[in-house]
Amino acid sequence: KAGVTQTPRYLIKTRGQQVTLSCSPISGHRSVSWYQQTPGQGLQFLFEYFSETQRNKGNFPGRFSGRQFSNSRSEMNVSTLELGDSALYLCASRSTEQFFGPGTRLTVL
Protein backbone atom coordinates (compact mmCIF):
# COMPACT_ATOMS: atom_id res chain seq x y z
CA LYS A 1 0.00 0.00 0.00
CA ALA A 2 1.45 3.39 -0.97
CA GLY A 3 2.24 5.80 1.81
CA VAL A 4 1.26 9.42 2.29
CA THR A 5 2.60 11.64 -0.45
CA GLN A 6 3.13 15.38 -0.37
CA THR A 7 3.93 17.83 -3.10
CA PRO A 8 5.99 19.81 -3.58
CA ARG A 9 8.84 18.63 -1.36
CA TYR A 10 10.60 21.99 -1.33
CA LEU A 11 9.31 25.47 -1.90
CA ILE A 12 10.85 28.93 -1.76
CA LYS A 13 8.56 31.94 -1.60
CA THR A 14 8.86 35.59 -0.70
CA ARG A 15 6.98 37.51 1.96
CA GLY A 16 3.45 38.41 0.99
CA GLN A 17 3.01 35.57 -1.47
CA GLN A 18 0.66 32.69 -0.98
CA VAL A 19 1.32 28.97 -1.23
CA THR A 20 -0.68 25.79 -1.68
CA LEU A 21 0.57 22.43 -0.47
CA SER A 22 -0.92 19.12 -1.48
CA CYS A 23 -1.30 15.81 0.32
CA SER A 24 -2.52 12.42 -0.86
CA PRO A 25 -3.39 10.09 2.03
CA ILE A 26 -3.00 6.35 2.28
CA SER A 27 -5.74 4.62 0.33
CA GLY A 28 -8.79 4.13 2.51
CA HIS A 29 -7.83 6.77 5.06
CA ARG A 30 -10.45 9.48 5.38
CA SER A 31 -8.68 11.61 7.99
CA VAL A 32 -5.94 14.00 6.96
CA SER A 33 -4.14 16.26 9.42
CA TRP A 34 -1.64 19.03 8.84
CA TYR A 35 1.20 20.03 11.13
CA GLN A 36 3.84 22.72 11.15
CA GLN A 37 7.23 21.84 12.53
CA THR A 38 9.95 24.34 13.34
CA PRO A 39 13.15 23.73 15.31
CA GLY A 40 12.01 25.78 18.27
CA GLN A 41 8.33 24.85 18.41
CA GLY A 42 8.14 21.17 17.64
CA LEU A 43 5.06 19.72 16.00
CA GLN A 44 2.21 22.21 15.92
CA PHE A 45 -1.24 20.99 14.88
CA LEU A 46 -2.89 23.04 12.16
CA PHE A 47 -6.12 21.23 11.34
CA GLU A 48 -7.70 17.89 10.58
CA TYR A 49 -10.14 17.01 7.85
CA PHE A 50 -12.41 14.01 7.80
CA SER A 51 -14.73 13.23 4.90
CA GLU A 52 -14.29 16.75 3.49
CA THR A 53 -15.16 18.44 6.81
CA GLN A 54 -12.77 20.19 9.15
CA ARG A 55 -12.98 18.14 12.34
CA ASN A 56 -10.35 19.83 14.51
CA LYS A 57 -8.41 23.06 14.33
CA GLY A 58 -5.26 24.29 16.03
CA ASN A 59 -4.35 27.80 17.10
CA PHE A 60 -3.13 29.28 13.86
CA PRO A 61 -4.24 32.55 12.22
CA GLY A 62 -6.79 32.59 9.46
CA ARG A 63 -4.01 32.89 6.88
CA PHE A 64 -3.73 29.14 7.21
CA SER A 65 -6.57 27.26 5.59
CA GLY A 66 -7.23 23.87 4.18
CA ARG A 67 -9.69 21.70 2.39
CA GLN A 68 -10.31 18.10 1.57
CA PHE A 69 -11.69 16.65 -1.60
CA SER A 70 -14.04 13.74 -2.10
CA ASN A 71 -11.11 11.42 -2.84
CA SER A 72 -9.63 12.39 0.58
CA ARG A 73 -6.77 14.33 -0.97
CA SER A 74 -6.14 17.54 0.92
CA GLU A 75 -4.62 20.92 0.27
CA MET A 76 -3.33 23.51 2.66
CA ASN A 77 -3.05 27.16 1.77
CA VAL A 78 -1.07 29.89 3.46
CA SER A 79 -1.76 33.44 2.33
CA THR A 80 0.33 36.56 2.89
CA LEU A 81 3.42 34.61 3.81
CA GLU A 82 5.59 35.81 6.67
CA LEU A 83 9.21 34.96 7.44
CA GLY A 84 8.03 32.96 10.45
CA ASP A 85 6.07 30.63 8.21
CA SER A 86 9.31 28.99 7.14
CA ALA A 87 8.93 25.44 8.39
CA LEU A 88 8.46 21.80 7.54
CA TYR A 89 4.79 21.20 6.81
CA LEU A 90 3.69 17.67 7.46
CA CYS A 91 0.59 15.90 6.37
CA ALA A 92 -0.60 12.77 8.12
CA SER A 93 -3.40 10.36 7.35
CA ARG A 94 -4.99 7.85 9.66
CA SER A 95 -7.54 5.22 10.32
CA THR A 96 -6.46 4.14 13.83
CA GLU A 97 -2.74 4.75 13.44
CA GLN A 98 -1.48 7.98 11.96
CA PHE A 99 1.18 8.00 9.27
CA PHE A 100 3.13 10.98 8.07
CA GLY A 101 4.15 12.03 4.61
CA PRO A 102 7.69 13.21 3.85
CA GLY A 103 6.76 16.85 4.34
CA THR A 104 7.10 20.04 2.37
CA ARG A 105 9.92 22.30 3.41
CA LEU A 106 8.82 25.90 2.91
CA THR A 107 11.33 28.72 2.98
CA VAL A 108 10.03 32.28 3.04
CA LEU A 109 12.53 34.96 2.03
Next chain:
Amino acid sequence: QKEVEQNSGPLSVPEGAIASLNCTYSDRGSQSFFWYRQYSGKSPELIMSIYSNGDKEDGRFTAQLNKASQYVSLLIRDSQPSDSATYLCASPNTGNQFYFGTGTSLTVIP
Protein backbone atom coordinates in the same frame (compact mmCIF):
# COMPACT_ATOMS: atom_id res chain seq x y z
CA GLN B 1 -1.49 21.13 31.57
CA LYS B 2 -0.47 19.72 28.23
CA GLU B 3 -2.32 16.73 26.85
CA VAL B 4 0.89 14.76 26.34
CA GLU B 5 4.16 15.51 28.08
CA GLN B 6 7.59 14.04 27.63
CA ASN B 7 10.96 14.50 29.26
CA SER B 8 12.61 16.75 26.71
CA GLY B 9 16.05 15.31 27.37
CA PRO B 10 18.44 15.17 25.70
CA LEU B 11 19.15 11.59 26.64
CA SER B 12 22.52 9.98 25.97
CA VAL B 13 23.22 6.29 26.39
CA PRO B 14 26.21 4.15 25.42
CA GLU B 15 25.87 1.66 22.61
CA GLY B 16 24.35 -1.60 23.84
CA ALA B 17 22.56 0.00 26.80
CA ILE B 18 18.82 0.32 27.41
CA ALA B 19 17.29 3.68 26.56
CA SER B 20 14.15 4.57 28.50
CA LEU B 21 11.79 7.23 27.19
CA ASN B 22 8.81 8.42 29.19
CA CYS B 23 5.52 10.11 28.50
CA THR B 24 2.49 11.13 30.56
CA TYR B 25 -0.95 12.10 29.34
CA SER B 26 -3.80 14.03 30.89
CA ASP B 27 -6.96 12.63 29.26
CA ARG B 28 -8.04 9.54 31.21
CA GLY B 29 -10.29 8.63 28.30
CA SER B 30 -7.38 8.19 25.90
CA GLN B 31 -7.35 4.65 24.56
CA SER B 32 -4.41 4.45 22.18
CA PHE B 33 -0.81 5.52 22.36
CA PHE B 34 1.90 5.78 19.77
CA TRP B 35 5.63 6.25 19.60
CA TYR B 36 7.24 7.92 16.62
CA ARG B 37 10.89 8.19 15.71
CA GLN B 38 12.07 11.25 13.82
CA TYR B 39 15.50 11.58 12.32
CA SER B 40 16.84 15.07 11.76
CA GLY B 41 15.30 16.62 8.65
CA LYS B 42 12.88 13.73 8.16
CA SER B 43 9.23 13.19 8.98
CA PRO B 44 8.08 11.17 12.03
CA GLU B 45 7.89 7.41 11.55
CA LEU B 46 5.49 5.28 13.57
CA ILE B 47 7.43 2.61 15.45
CA MET B 48 5.06 1.36 18.18
CA SER B 49 1.36 1.37 19.01
CA ILE B 50 -0.09 0.25 22.32
CA TYR B 51 -3.71 0.03 23.38
CA SER B 52 -3.81 -2.16 26.50
CA ASN B 53 -2.19 -1.97 29.89
CA GLY B 54 1.08 -3.81 30.13
CA ASP B 55 3.97 -4.37 27.80
CA LYS B 56 4.16 -4.75 24.04
CA GLU B 57 7.38 -5.94 22.50
CA ASP B 58 8.56 -5.55 18.92
CA GLY B 59 12.15 -6.52 18.33
CA ARG B 60 14.38 -4.31 20.44
CA PHE B 61 11.49 -2.00 21.31
CA THR B 62 9.10 -2.42 24.24
CA ALA B 63 6.21 -0.08 24.89
CA GLN B 64 4.70 -0.03 28.36
CA LEU B 65 1.30 1.41 29.24
CA ASN B 66 -0.10 2.10 32.69
CA LYS B 67 -3.53 3.69 32.37
CA ALA B 68 -4.00 4.06 36.11
CA SER B 69 -0.89 6.23 36.29
CA GLN B 70 -1.51 7.77 32.83
CA TYR B 71 1.98 6.84 31.85
CA VAL B 72 3.47 5.30 28.73
CA SER B 73 7.10 4.49 28.09
CA LEU B 74 9.35 3.17 25.37
CA LEU B 75 12.36 0.99 26.10
CA ILE B 76 15.02 0.44 23.47
CA ARG B 77 17.23 -2.52 24.26
CA ASP B 78 20.74 -2.96 22.88
CA SER B 79 20.73 0.66 21.69
CA GLN B 80 22.51 1.31 18.43
CA PRO B 81 23.92 4.56 17.02
CA SER B 82 21.21 4.31 14.35
CA ASP B 83 18.63 4.75 17.14
CA SER B 84 19.85 8.32 17.64
CA ALA B 85 16.81 10.41 16.85
CA THR B 86 13.99 12.33 18.46
CA TYR B 87 11.20 10.16 19.84
CA LEU B 88 7.66 11.52 19.97
CA CYS B 89 4.85 10.20 22.10
CA ALA B 90 1.31 10.73 20.78
CA SER B 91 -2.26 9.96 21.71
CA PRO B 92 -5.69 10.99 20.44
CA ASN B 93 -7.88 12.38 23.19
CA THR B 94 -11.56 11.59 23.67
CA GLY B 95 -12.30 14.27 21.06
CA ASN B 96 -10.23 12.19 18.63
CA GLN B 97 -7.62 14.91 18.13
CA PHE B 98 -4.05 13.64 18.05
CA TYR B 99 -1.71 15.22 20.57
CA PHE B 100 2.07 14.96 20.43
CA GLY B 101 4.65 15.45 23.11
CA THR B 102 7.54 17.80 22.44
CA GLY B 103 9.85 14.86 21.84
CA THR B 104 12.91 13.39 23.54
CA SER B 105 16.23 13.61 21.76
CA LEU B 106 18.22 10.38 22.10
CA THR B 107 21.90 10.04 21.30
CA VAL B 108 23.52 6.62 21.35
CA ILE B 109 27.24 6.94 21.86
CA PRO B 110 29.41 4.34 20.10
